[in-house]
Amino acid sequence: MIVGVPKEIKRDEYRVGILPVGVEEMVRAGHQVLVEEGAGLGSGLNDQVYEKSGAELVATATEIFGRADMVLKVKEPLPSEWPLLRPKQIVFTYFHFAADRRLTEAVLNSRVTAAAYETLRDVQGRLPLLTPMSEVAGRMSIQEGAKYLERPQMGRGILLGGVPGVAPAHITILGGGVVGANAAKVAAGFGADICVLDVNMERLRYLDDIMPANVDALFSDRHIIREQLQRADLVIGAVLIPGAKTPRLIERADLALMKPGSVIIDVAIDQGGCVETSRPTTHSEPTFIVDEVLHYCVTNMPGAVGRTSTYALCNVTLPWALGIANRGIERAARELKPVARAINIMDGEVANQAVARTFGLPYNKRFEG
Numbered sequence: 001m002i003v004g005v006p007k008e009i010k011r012d013e014y015r016v017g018i019l020p021v022g023v024e025e026m027v028r029a030g031h032q033v034l035v036e037e038g039a040g041l042g043s044g045l046n047d048q049v050y051e052k053s054g055a056e057l058v059a060t061a062t063e064i065f066g067r068a069d070m071v072l073k074v075k076e077p078l079p080s081e082w083p084l085l086r087p088k089q090i091v092f093t094y095f096h097f098a099a100d101r102r103l104t105e106a107v108l109n110s111r112v113t114a115a116a117y118e119t120l121r122d123v124q125g126r127l128p129l130l131t132p133m134s135e136v137a138g139r140m141s142i143q144e145g146a147k148y149l150e151r152p153q154m155g156r157g158i159l160l161g162g163v164p165g166v167a168p169a170h171i172t173i174l175g176g177g178v179v180g181a182n183a184a185k186v187a188a189g190f191g192a193d194i195c196v197l198d199v200n201m202e203r204l205r206y207l208d209d210i211m212p213a214n215v216d217a218l219f220s221d222r223h224i225i226r227e228q229l230q231r232a233d234l235v236i237g238a239v240l241i242p243g244a245k246t247p248r249l250i251e252r253a254d255l256a257l258m259k260p261g262s263v264i265i266d267v268a269i270d271q272g273g274c275v276e277t278s279r280p281t282t283h284s285e286p287t288f289i290v291d292e293v294l295h296y297c298v299t300n301m302p303g304a305v306g307r308t309s310t311y312a313l314c315n316v317t318l319p320w321a322l323g324i325a326n327r328g329i330e331r332a333a334r335e336l337k338p339v340a341r342a343i344n345i346m347d348g349e350v351a352n353q354a355v356a357r358t359f360g361l362p363y364n365k366r367f368e369g
Contacts, residue, residue: 001070002033002067003026003032003069003070003071003072003325004058004065004072005017005035005036005071005073006064006065006071006073007061008042008073008074008075009061009078010075010303011282012282012303012304013074013303013306014043014304014310015075015302015306015309016039016042016043016074016310017074017093018072018314018318019045019310020040020049020050020053021318022314022318022321023035023053025318025322026054026321027055029322032056034055034056035050035056035057036058037057037058037059040310042306043309044307061084062084065081065085065086065089066084066086068089069089070090070092070324070325072093072321073092073093074093074303075093075094075300076093076095076096076100076103077091077093077107079106082106082107085107085112087110087111087112087347089113090329091114092320092324092342093115093116094117094118094270095117096118097114097116097243097345097355098243098271099245099269099270099271099272101359104359104361108345108349108361111348113345113347115324115329115342115344116342117129118242119242119341119344119352119354121338123337128338129316129317129320130240132309132312132313132316133309134177134179137179137302138179138181138182138267139182139183139186140301141183141265141267142171142183142187142234142236145160145263145265148263148265148287149169149234149261149263153294154289154294155261156259156260156262158233158234161190161191168191168192168193168214169192169234170193170194170234171187171194171232172194172195172229172231172234173187173194173195173236173238174197174220174225174235174236174237174239174250174274175197175238175239175240175274176196176198176203176204176207176217176238177198179240179267180198181196181207183236183267184207185211187215188211188212191214192214192234193214194214195215195216195217195218195228196215197220197224197228198217198220199219199220201219204217204218225254226257229250229254229258233259233262234262234263235263235264235265237264237265237274237278242354243353243354243355244354244357244358245272245358246268246271246272246274247274249275250274250276251276252276252277252290255290255291258291261292261294262294263293263295263296264278264293264294264295266295267301269281273297275295277295278295281295281299282298282299283298283303320339323339324339346364350363
């Protein structure tokens with residue numbers, strides 16, 4: 001199989017879809033790997049290390065898409081890449097279809113096989129290709145929250161951990177999954193006062209057992225959320241329903257409950273966001289203010305720490321990419337159920353129920369494991 005790795009073109013995206021060791025493993029398995037020139041520079045990986053590992057360096061993304069049987073990426077294809085997609089081609093990347101109807105329709109019309117990292121679910125029910133980026137985003141959410149709570153950034157002027165005689169910041173985390181747990185862990189180290197909200201009682205019991213004393217785990221409902229918004233200096237949106245649009249937990253009217261200068265970091269923005277007033281932003285222009293509340297809604301948070309994120313991501317994607325390359329997508333879907341679950345769109349049909357339900361599209365369950 002010819003495997004192609006284009007340079008990411010999303011604004012402020014510094015990750016790359018394969019490591020040099022991944023190229024070497026692909027070549028050892030009998031595959032040809034094309035890497036676009038400069039694709040790894042944002043992660044500190046120059047063209048020479050890819051070439052030494054057996055990659056063929058290619059000058060343009062057009063050639064990558066034109067020759068590759070499978071394209072490995074990090075972020076979803078952007079509009080300028082849509083015309084490059086070819087029928088029967090496999091594209092293995094983060095898609096987050098539920099947040100973008102235009103992307104969904106473009107991929108349907110292209111008749112590629114869209115295998116999404118974020119819906120590849122293993123036999124234990126975990127999301128192994130989403131987890132490392134959720135870990136990065138969760139930890140970054142506190143780092144970014146601390147920065148934007150500073151007064152020069154239009155925040156309240158609050159130090160997360162306070163100082164003796166001055167109370168620490170109160171942080172509300174909506175969702176106790178991987179993002180929420182990692183955010184809570186980092187925030188606890190700062191000495192903040194933290195409350196994690198979730199609707200899964202088993203998860204809340206687990207968090208209550210493992211988290212330090214400055215982290216409370218509460219059952220989430222509308223009353224608790226509104227109560228927390230009145231206290232919060234920093235709110236982290238960490239909600240996920242795999243493949244589906246994120247439920248809206250904070251409405252525009254709820255912002256009136258929050259203190260002027262408080263901050264919302266909506267990590268869920270990739271799947272549409274859990275705050276009514278959220279809209280996608282970039283690392284270059286990460287924030288905006290609505291009703292005196294600062295919003296940070298960057299859709300590719302881990303892209304800012306490209307080296308860490310690329311290694312964390314490619315460590316987990318490579319075995320699955322090899323599994324697909326070695327078998328082809330049809331056989332891989334039959335023999336590797338997680339791969340079947342990753343297939344969101346195939347041959348012009350939606351193969352993921354959550355995506356189909358989001359847009360009211362027909363659903364072909366033959367492909368979903």
